[in-house]
Amino acid sequence: xxxxxxxxxxxxxxxxxxxxxxxxxxxxxxxxxxxxxxxxxxxxxxxxxxxxxxxxxxxxxxxxxxxxxxxxxxxxxxxxxxxxxxxxxxxxxxxxxxxxxxxxxxxxxxxxxxxxxxxxxxxxxxxxxxxxxxxxxxxxxxxxxxxxxxxxxxxxxxxxxxxxxxxxxxxxxxxxxxxxxxxxxxxxxxxxxxxxxxxxxxxxxxxxxxxxxx
Amino acid sequence: xxxxxxxxxxxxxxxxxxxxxxxxxxxxxxxxxxxxxxxxxxxxxxxxxxxxxxxxxxxxxxxxxxxxxxxxxxxxxxxxxxxxxxxxxxxxxxxxxxxxxxxxxxxxxxxxxxxxxxxxxxxxxxxxxxxxxxxxxxxxxxxxxxxxxxxxxxxxxxxxxxxxxxxxxxxxxxxxxxxxxxxxxxxxxxxxxxxxxxxxxxxxxxxxxxxxxx
DNA sequence: GTCGAACCAGACTGTCAAGTCTGGTCGGTG
DNA sequence: CACCGACCAGACTTGACAGTCTGGTTCGAC
Numbered sequence: 214x215x216x217x218x219x220x221x222x223x224x225x226x227x228x229x230x231x232x233x234x235x236x237x238x239x240x241x242x243x244x245x246x247x248x249x250x251x252x253x254x255x256x257x258x259x260x261x262x263x264x265x266x267x268x269x270x271x272x273x274x275x276x277x278x279x280x281x282x283x284x285x286x287x288x289x290x291x292x293x294x295x296x297x298x299x300x301x302x303x304x305x306x307x308x309x310x311x312x313x314x315x316x317x318x319x320x321x322x323x324x325x326x327x328x329x330x331x332x333x334x335x336x337x338x339x340x341x342x343x344x345x346x347x348x349x350x351x352x353x354x355x356x357x358x359x360x361x362x363x364x365x366x367x368x369x370x371x372x373x374x375x376x377x378x379x380x381x382x383x384x385x386x387x388x389x390x391x392x393x394x395x396x397x398x399x400x401x402x403x404x405x406x407x408x409x410x411x412x413x414x415x416x417x418x419x420x421x422x423x424x425x426x427x
Numbered sequence: 428x429x430x431x432x433x434x435x436x437x438x439x440x441x442x443x444x445x446x447x448x449x450x451x452x453x454x455x456x457x458x459x460x461x462x463x464x465x466x467x468x469x470x471x472x473x474x475x476x477x478x479x480x481x482x483x484x485x486x487x488x489x490x491x492x493x494x495x496x497x498x499x500x501x502x503x504x505x506x507x508x509x510x511x512x513x514x515x516x517x518x519x520x521x522x523x524x525x526x527x528x529x530x531x532x533x534x535x536x537x538x539x540x541x542x543x544x545x546x547x548x549x550x551x552x553x554x555x556x557x558x559x560x561x562x563x564x565x566x567x568x569x570x571x572x573x574x575x576x577x578x579x580x581x582x583x584x585x586x587x588x589x590x591x592x593x594x595x596x597x598x599x600x601x602x603x604x605x606x607x608x609x610x611x612x613x614x615x616x617x618x619x620x621x622x623x624x625x626x627x628x629x630x631x632x633x634x635x636x637x638x639x640x641x
Numbered sequence: 642g643t644c645g646a647a648c649c650a651g652a653c654t655g656t657c658a659a660g661t662c663t664g665g666t667c668g669g670t671g
Numbered sequence: 672c673a674c675c676g677a678c679c680a681g682a683c684t685t686g687a688c689a690g691t692c693t694g695g696t697t698c699g700a701c
Contacts, residue, residue: 337551388606
């Protein structure tokens with residue numbers, strides 16, 4: 214914890230804000246492209262248009278930089294997912310259509326390049342830095358799953374679904390959506406055509422409704 | 428490309444076979460623990476009880492070593508999975524029980540430490556060595572999915588299930604099983620108690636049968 | 642206008658690891 | 672026996688990179 218005790222809040226951006234953001238963005242890009250070990254601090258500094266010393270003045274060391282970048286990306290991903298899930302609050306006239314819409318959008322979040330980079334980093338570095346998992350799960354995965362469970366419960370109460378264990382149903386909805394996605398996207402190295410995304414989402418919703426529909 | 432053209436076949440194990448195996452095992456262990464970048468060839472040689480030069484004489488360079496290790500591990504994982512899936516050939520009197528049995532065993536394969544290490548390596552290095560994905564998908568994932576689809580189709584023909592798109596059903600079965608597994612195992616860093624595994628498998632089969640059962 | 646904090650370019654240090662080389666041991670084959 | 676190819680220990684070369692340091696510039700605050 215390199216937090217200087219002088220600043221009031223927990224955030225503690227010591228340098229000028231825009232530099233900090235630039236460094237964080239550059240780090241995210243570079244880590245995503247090269248992986249933690251391969252990414253050089255020199256390259257990150259260069260990409261950010263900043264001197265190497267500035268990077269160290271802001272973040273202390275490379276590991277902290279990785280952690281902060283992951284926090285930012287997790288929040289970003291969570292925000293995108295949560296916004297999508299929120300759509301289930303008002304499902305309109307047809308649950309199937311609403312679920313397909315949300316499923317497709319969730320899938321789009323999931324196959325997004327930055328989302329893949331995030332999962333890659335967490336997966337790859339979990340052995341060396343186990344606390345990164347907490348960052349990712351706590352800030353992104355857990356919140357999204359909780360929100361989805363809430364919405365599914367809401368749909369059930371409103372009589373659109375028959376769900377008795379919302380958390381399980383949420384896990385299953387996500388699982389149906391993302392089951393074969395590693396293979397389909399070749400671990401994030403292949404872009405899926407829109408038609409295939411729709412197809413996958415459609416099939417997932419189909420099975421989901423067979424199991425949990427009225 | 429250090430392949431000496433003297434040997435006849437493509438396999439070309441130039442040294443004594445047991446040395447090759449020892450190196451491959453050591454490499455697998457070391458890569459699994461440390462990741463590709465962190466794992467040192469010195470450490471691999473030491474673990475294999477072999478001189479560093481011997482490693483290079485067998486495999487040429489570190490990258491090749493990784494690839495060969497992944498091939499071996501993929502085959503290993505595939506064999507374990509396929510053996511489990513095979514059990515659906517003779518489902519006995521009760522499909523639910525058979526599916527729960529297979530589901531649980533598949534899950535056990537999936538949360539296995541070596542399986543996690545394999546996925547970690549593929550995920551982490553996919554950007555640098557895209558062809559590793561082909562090794563993993565071709566040798567393991569695709570074959571398992573195909574076998575599972577075959578068995579599900581068989582069960583459907585025998586009147587135990589109602590499956591019209593076996594490949595999709597197989598993807599969904601796997602998705603239901605492994606949907607929340609990243610979070611549950613904290614990306615492979617936490618061992619799941621047997622009870623939780625059973626619970627997850629049970630819930631997955633439950634949903635699956637609601638969707639595809641007779 | 643001066644003071645200090647943030648910043649710059651780039652040189653520097655120390656470490657670590659991939660891959661090579663040397664010189665020698667050992668076991669099997671003609 | 673003489674040879675050859677696999678193997679050994681370990682020194683060596685080479686390059687990359689984290690993190691530090693220097694000396695100087697910019698800019699806002701007082």
